[in-house]
Amino acid sequence: MTEATTTAPESAGSNAEWRDRYASAVMNTFGTPSRVLVRGSGMRVWDADGAEYLDLLAGIAVNCLGHAHPAVVDAVSTQLATLGHVSNFFTTPAQVRLAEELITLSLPGAEPGASRVFLANSGTEANEGALKIARRHGSSSRPRVLALEQAFHGRTMGALAMTHKAAYREPFEPLPGGIEFVPVGDVSALRDAMGPDVAALIVEPIQGEAGVRPLPDGYLEAARALTRDAGALLIIDEVQTGMGRAGAWMAHHILAPGIVPDVVTLAKGLGGGMPIGAVVATGQAAELLGPGQHGTTFGGNPVSASAALAVIDTLRSEGLLARAASLGERWAAELAKVPGVTAARGLGLLIGVALDPAVGPASGIAEDLARAGFIVNAPRDDTLRLAPPLILSDEDADAFTTELSALLAARLASASEGAATTAGSHD
Incomplete structure (x- = not known):
């Protein structure tokens, strides 16, 4: 999944329209949400514009069986x-x-x-x-x-x-x-x-x-x-x-x-x-x-x-405790190898991905990932949090690792070019 997949609108109203209504009706305790989610199934959710996302946050560790589990x-x-x-x-x-x-x-x-x-x-x-x-x-x-x-x-x-x-x-x-x-x-x-x-x-x-x-x-x-x-x-x-x-x-x-x-x-x-x-x-x-x-x-x-x-x-x-332990251990080890990642902390399917300062703030990376179709969050400016449903597949975990690798590589390259330009200006 390299970009959010867009299908027909899922509700009567766009993300922008619902966000405007939210801002005028709901207390501003969370800030205006970036997206309005209207449907979920298994590991995936869809927003009001029809964009599809792999949910790797699960409502902050809540939807442990994913969405609409039978x-x-x-x-x-x-x-x-x-x-x-x-x-x-x-x-x-x-x-x-x-x-x-x-x-x-x-x-x-x-x-x-x-x-x-x-x-x-x-x-x-x-x-x-x-x-x-x-x-x-x-x-x-x-x-x-x-x-x-x-x-x-x-x-x-x-x-x-x-x-x-x-x-x-x-x-x-x-x-x-x-x-x-x-x-x-x-x-x-x-x-x-x-x-x-x-x-x-x-x-x-x-x-x-x-x-x-x-x-x-x-x-x-x-x-x-x-x-x-x-x-x-x-x-x-x-x-x-x-x-x-x-x-x-x-x-x-x-x-x-x-x-x-x-x-x-x-x-x-x-x-x-x-x-x-x-x-x-x-x-x-x-x-x-x-x-x-x-x-x-x-x-x-x-x-x-x-x-x-x-x-x-x-x-x-469904043996999901053992599954969370084995997949989490493998996934964290793979994430720790990604250039731009300094550590992958946690246990099972609660993982904190610590980031090199050179890639920029974690909140910006979380938003870039959302645009690419992956939902995560940034509890700190140097850390992404992964807390997906425990039904996560190896393929979906690997798809995220691939996307994160590409995103961080681009940011590291940009930071390196910026440093070279700055150095050249002082020669």
Whole structure:
């Protein structure tokens, strides 16, 4: 795929027309979108002008089975035609079955019968729930919660308080207090910060917004030991990295096999495109939120729960965890060889492609790739993020590598010509 393929318009209106309407009707929290997507099937989406794209972002790691996967469509359609919403005054079989599955998948080493699940609507809500568990654990004697520098845990007020980037935080201060940040991967700094007044430590096993950076070897094991010794909770945010994205059910199962956190948070790929999040807790942490202390109207509704069950069944039956691990390893190795790429970081099908400054900002490269028919994004100015559906084929992965190679080669050549011209002007 060397350029976006254009077919007949897919909707009543062009990209430009819909963007104008967006700008006059939707709050400007994301900026005006570059394209208006109207249809998706498998690995591909189409915009309002009929251009086709290979989706290598999957709604930022959400559409793990691609677009309009039959298992998800069938599960949602059947459940919605049967029972769509019941509120939290009642439960449904789908909600209970999903909670049972998530305990097994998230905390396989936990004591049987000691874990519980709270179902929410998103990742930021899941992390809000985890923070409330930390507060209940800490009470007045443990007022401090530790998070990592470069962390991203969401944009609601509690989750935002645990998010490090100043540009996200400062417009909304004062934020909930008691959150402190420690350097990423620095065990000594974590040891110095830890103490009997710490309620919890929250970490992402792979920091996505920081440029897809896995925590260094041994860090999660050290974090588990230090939190246990201090009587603090260990919360692992698997919102982006869970549900097979990293090549296992949870990224921490690969990075630190055998450790059992107190709390795991999930969302994104869990629903395969339907809005759902989860807090999975074990031991004392599973009992800290009592009746009336937390809630949600839509969380755990049977439609989203049914979608999540379909996702889990499909990931299992199609062997997509092993597929993500093997394809991701090969693809990252190939991407790392591309001139203009300095590294390919991550696990499974969550890959950060680090770029040589000579090729220019990653945002510009992402836009060039979109014009060529490939959707990626740039979480940092020096990094492209790849988080495709786990159904990605070798052929589609290789097509992207070929396009990226050609694009970066042209940029490197242009930079070299510019440098030569500048040098000649000083002779």
